[in-house]
Amino acid sequence: MMEKMIFGRYIPAVSPMHRMDPRSKIILVFLFVCVVFIANNAITYGLLAIYTFLMVLSSKVPIRFILGGLRIVLWLVLFTLVLHLFFTKEGEVLFHWGAISIYEGGLKQGIFISVRFFLLILMTSLLTLTTTPIEITDGIEVLLNPLKKIKFPVHELALMMSISLRFIPTLMEETDKIMKAQTARGVEFSGGPIKDRVKAIIPLLIPLFIGSFKRAEELATAMEARGYRGGEGRTKYRQLRWSLVDTVMLLILAVVTAALVLFRS
């Protein structure tokens, strides 16, 4: 039932995206998130879309799979579009019917912002799809290292992240199991009137919460039993290595950025 979720999921493959160092991948996605905001007309958004599309292609993650997984997000994107259509009142009136009027500016804004939103989500999911959770946290930990000087708990933050990422699939599995067990007891999660479906959440959420608390406690005990005492003096088994792919990928983004600045109006 939760089979189609792609958030926090890693898909193993051999591709430039997979080969990149997690640090450069995180930087890349972070820069992309900033760069997206440079675009402000059809050409620049087109350029961005092409770039993102090529990145997705190069990652060798099946496109159908990504789009299937993003179906829920698409609703959000559509919602944004509709919101803009009705509430941005700029430019000429394109359409008028009773109290509703749609403006040219609204249409443009709506499309641009939805495209921007969609590309952002696509790129960030690409990060988690091509990087194992452990790599991501390793990368973040190293990138945030300078903050240690101001007593920022970098290691703890990284640990928290890796634990939560690690337990997403477990939680999904658990959700699936409990849903099945309650379905067998006559709960209908899909179909049926809305009122019943909302009520169906309780028999799902309570066991899920109780299970999570129990697991958290067990995990803490297991970590302590294995002598965990924070990040002090810890060495790394997986060493991060910057290679040619990383430099090339960042250069490509730099070129795209330059083009965006050039073509923006």
Next chain:
Amino acid sequence: MDISLQQVEYRYQANSPFERLAIQNVSIDIPSGTYLAIIGHTGSGKSTILQHLNAILRPTEGKVVIGDREVTNAKKQKNLKEIRKRVGIVFQFPEHQLFEETVEKDICFGPMNFGVSEADAKVRARRAIKQVGLSEDILQKSPFDLSGGQMRRVAIAGVLAMEPDVIVLDEPTAGLDPRGRKEIMDMFYQLHKERNLSTVLVTHSMEDASQYADQIVIMHQGQVYKKGTPREIFYSPEGLIELGLDVPEVVRFQQKIEETFGTKLAKTCITLDELTDEIEQLFKRGEPK
């Protein structure tokens, strides 16, 4: 209620990079009143079969006939609740499904979902809690204050209170101590006899299967490896041992005797008493010399 699986195939996450074939070409008949045991290693497809029995999963290929309903992949099925009312599943570690404030409410949850009135559900809860060997005063407690074994029993009572025609058990005794194990297995067996239920037991334990089941299905790598009565299955235990499956102690002992004395006993023994009789016969005949 008869259930029959006909050339059932199931793929998890079909059409994704994670697609995995779980079972293939599985045909099993479960006539009303049968006690069927499904045995196999982890990952042999046992649990997948089980979820087909009340249409939680729909076969990607083939069909499942449950009573007069036919479940296939073809069209969106309506009113599966009717099936689920009549086929109760006790999942592995069923205590994870408890959620209500009191034991009584939790047991009543299933029956009330299937349209039983609150008063009737409470009567059923009282009956079910006794069936699983707990006392009535536990009904007003929170399920989360109970011990693990008690929680398991409460969860089982929750399924029994639905009063299904077919009861499906997924390793109902996993993680229990030997005594609790036997009590629960005996309880299900008694229920099976008294109410003339169909029972499907998914288990690792050959001992349980040989002791309680009329029919055994052995699963191996998503396919039916062998099916038959316990006697047929254990007539030639070599294949099972090759698969790395357990063989009941009685069967193993008989095999050792036959090996040691170079003779065959008259029949494949399933229970200890049978084996004792057979060995007695053997010695009376004057063999082995």
